[in-house]
Amino acid sequence: MNTSKTANLEYFSFYHADFMTDSSFTFYNPGKLVDDDLELILIKTISPETNPIDFVPVYKFEMRLSATVNKLGYIDFRVENT
Secondary structure, three states: OOHHHHHHHHHHHHHOHHHHHOOOOOOOOOOOEEEOOEEEEEEEEEOHHHOOOOOOOEEEEEEEEOOOOOEEEEEEEEOOOO
16 A cells, blocks of 8 residues: 555544544435436445445435436435534
């Protein structure tokens, strides 16, 4: 591992230590998310304890055309208190 990545990882490990130890975050089911022809389908949640890259809770959604099952792509929503 190069030194810049090591330095960044050490910085984030220190800076986001409260997210790693705080298991008080509760994931909520957002329900149906539709706007005109775009629909977001919740496919996965990732807790801070299992996410060593970001240290924050993540919702992963699949984007679809609402009238079909055609996938348009994916989008992540990272929850962070700044």
